[in-house]
Amino acid sequence: MTQLPERAINLIVLDMAGTTVADGGLVEQAFTRAAERLGVEPDLEYVRATMGESKISVFRALFGDEDFAQRANTEFERAYAELVDGGRITALPGAAEAIAELRAEGRKVVLTTGFARVTQDAILDALGWRDIADLTLCPADAGRGRPYPDLVLTALLRTGTDDVRRIAVAGDTSYDMLTGARSGAGIVAGVLTGAHDEPRLTAAGATHVLGSVAELPALVRGF
Incomplete structure (x- = not known):
C-alpha cells in the first residue's frame, strides 16, 4: 500500500x-415479476426513469399507500434474489x-x-x-x-x-x-x-x- x-x-x-x-435488465425483470404477483401493472417507464433511486422510495411514489409499497418492495427483493440465485448476475x-x-x-x-x-x-x-x-x-x-x-x-x-x-x-x-x-x-x-x-x-x-x-x-x- x-x-x-x-x-x-x-x-x-x-x-x-x-x-x-x-x-442485464434484471431490475426491470424483478419489477415485472413483483407487479404480476401483486396484480398490478408494472410502470416500466417510471422504473427506468428512477434507476439508482432507493427502491422503497420508488414504490412509495408509484403506489402512495405505505403498506402496499412495503409489500411491493418485499416482492421486488424476492424476485431479484431469484434472478441472482439463477446465476443472472x-x-x-x-x-x-x-x-x-x-x-x-x-x-x-x-x-x-x-x-x-x-x-x-x-x-x-x-x-x-x-x-x-x-x-x-x-x-x-x-x-x-x-x-x-x-x-x-x-x-x-x-x-x-x-x-x-x-x-x-x-x-x-x-x-x-x-x-x-x-x-x-x-x-x-x-x-x-x-x-x-x-x-x-x-x-x-x-x-x-x-x-x-x-x-x-x-x-x-x-x-
Whole structure:
C-alpha cells in the first residue's frame, strides 16, 4: 500500500448495479415479476426513469399507500434474489481489478446500492465479493437512499475520511450524480455501462463521464 499525497482522493464510493455489476435488465425483470404477483401493472417507464433511486422510495411514489409499497418492495427483493440465485448476475469487465487497484494505492472503497441489505448481500455472495471493498452500504444503513447525500456521507463517517473534497463518487444514473454532487465530492463520475447516457449524467452533476469504472483509477490518480 502506498502513501497518498495529503490532498489526494482517498475515498471511492461506487454504485453496484450498472456501475460495477452488470444489470442485464434484471431490475426491470424483478419489477415485472413483483407487479404480476401483486396484480398490478408494472410502470416500466417510471422504473427506468428512477434507476439508482432507493427502491422503497420508488414504490412509495408509484403506489402512495405505505403498506402496499412495503409489500411491493418485499416482492421486488424476492424476485431479484431469484434472478441472482439463477446465476443472472456478473461483474462488469474491469470492475474488480479497478477496485483492487484503488485499494492497493491506499484508498478506501465503499460499495453502495439502492437495494435492501438482503439483496445487496445476495449480489456480493453470488460474485464472491464479500471482501472486495472496505465497506458496503444500503439505504437502511444511511437513513435515506439516493438522491440524498446520506450514503456518501455515511461512507465518509465510517471510514474516517476528513474532507468531502477527497471523495470520488461513481455511478451510472442521474441519481448517483445527484448524490455525489449534494455530498460535495471532489469527483462525481458517471459511467456509460448502465441506465443513463452522457447528457443525463452531466445534467445531474457529473464532473466527468467515463466509458466504464475501469477508467476510474487513472482519473483519480490525475486529480
